Amino acid sequence: MNTESNPPQSAPPGDAPQAEVGPVLHRGVWVLGLIALLALLLSALMWQKLSTIQEQLARQSADSGATAVEARTLAKQAQEQVLETAARQSVMQARLNEVALQRSQLEELMQSLSRSRDENLVVDIESAVRLAQQQAQLTGSVEPLLAALKTAEQRVARAAQPRLSALQNAIARDVGRIKGTTVSDTPALLVKMDEMVRLADELPLANAVAKVAATGSLKPQREDSVVTWWQRSLAVVLDELRGLVRLSRVEHPEAVLLSPDQSFFVRENLKLRLLNARLGLLARQLDAARADLTGVAASLHTYFDASSRKTQVAADLLKQLQAQMKTLELPRVDDTLAALTTAAAGR
Numbered sequence: 001m002n003t004e005s006n007p008p009q010s011a012p013p014g015d016a017p018q019a020e021v022g023p024v025l026h027r028g029v030w031v032l033g034l035i036a037l038l039a040l041l042l043s044a045l046m047w048q049k050l051s052t053i054q055e056q057l058a059r060q061s062a063d064s065g066a067t068a069v070e071a072r073t074l075a076k077q078a079q080e081q082v083l084e085t086a087a088r089q090s091v092m093q094a095r096l097n098e099v100a101l102q103r104s105q106l107e108e109l110m111q112s113l114s115r116s117r118d119e120n121l122v123v124d125i126e127s128a129v130r131l132a133q134q135q136a137q138l139t140g141s142v143e144p145l146l147a148a149l150k151t152a153e154q155r156v157a158r159a160a161q162p163r164l165s166a167l168q169n170a171i172a173r174d175v176g177r178i179k180g181t182t183v184s185d186t187p188a189l190l191v192k193m194d195e196m197v198r199l200a201d202e203l204p205l206a207n208a209v210a211k212v213a214a215t216g217s218l219k220p221q222r223e224d225s226v227v228t229w230w231q232r233s234l235a236v237v238l239d240e241l242r243g244l245v246r247l248s249r250v251e252h253p254e255a256v257l258l259s260p261d262q263s264f265f266v267r268e269n270l271k272l273r274l275l276n277a278r279l280g281l282l283a284r285q286l287d288a289a290r291a292d293l294t295g296v297a298a299s300l301h302t303y304f305d306a307s308s309r310k311t312q313v314a315a316d317l318l319k320q321l322q323a324q325m326k327t328l329e330l331p332r333v334d335d336t337l338a339a340l341t342t343a344a345a346g347r
Helices: 012-137 145-159 163-181 186-200 226-242 260-282 286-303 309-325 333-347
Strands: none
Touching: 012 145, 012 163, 145 163, 163 333, 186 260, 186 309, 260 286, 260 309, 309 333
């Protein structure tokens, strides 16, 4: 108050620096105050911001906690579902294993039934083929064998088993080979042998004596004179003398040495050989039958007259028999039997 009413007094020269320091201090105080106020405002702003951040962090923490609780709940549910799924999977795996076991057992049973059926089929076909082969050997005809092979081929085709395809191919090859083979007719051969046996008694031997034709009787007739009777008697005697000497050409000395009794046995031996060949043909002993026919040919060529017509007819029949005996061998079914053996072994 006193400073406003009293006029200012001039300070002494020594107090001038002190007067200048006062406003500076005053301004410094104001600056410090402003700085403090600004710092206070900044602190308040920072505090408010920190409070906001803290609230956000609290909310986020609460949300995180709720989320964690929810996550734990979901995790627990997921774990329970996993356990339940694992239990179901184990049950399903057990059932699957059981079904697989049953399926394998069923497949084994089906394979066993199929294998048993195939084995029975193979055994039946083999029995039928072997029986037909025996019938063909006994009858000399390939018809039983062809019928058995065709029936077997149809049965294999109906079975439709891949493991029997080799058997089907073997049957087809044997059927084709049998159809392409020429087999002689056994009844025709038997007829020709019977004809040979019938001709054996009529065949002339190589050393047979020709029959002398009757030139007349030596008894005198009423109308003949004595001279005529003597002439006729002389002619008869001369013919008899000529018959005592016979000239003929015999190729084999054995035929010349045959006596009349031995000639009978030669014919009987020839017929026995023919009958043996007939029996060998019926018994399907073809080698023995061929050997007997060879013996018949040798006897016919050695002991009988080759220039006779009946001998030539018999020789022609014998040649036909020997030629047809070469084609009398029945074809074999080795491919079919080998395929049956392989199929029965299961390879």
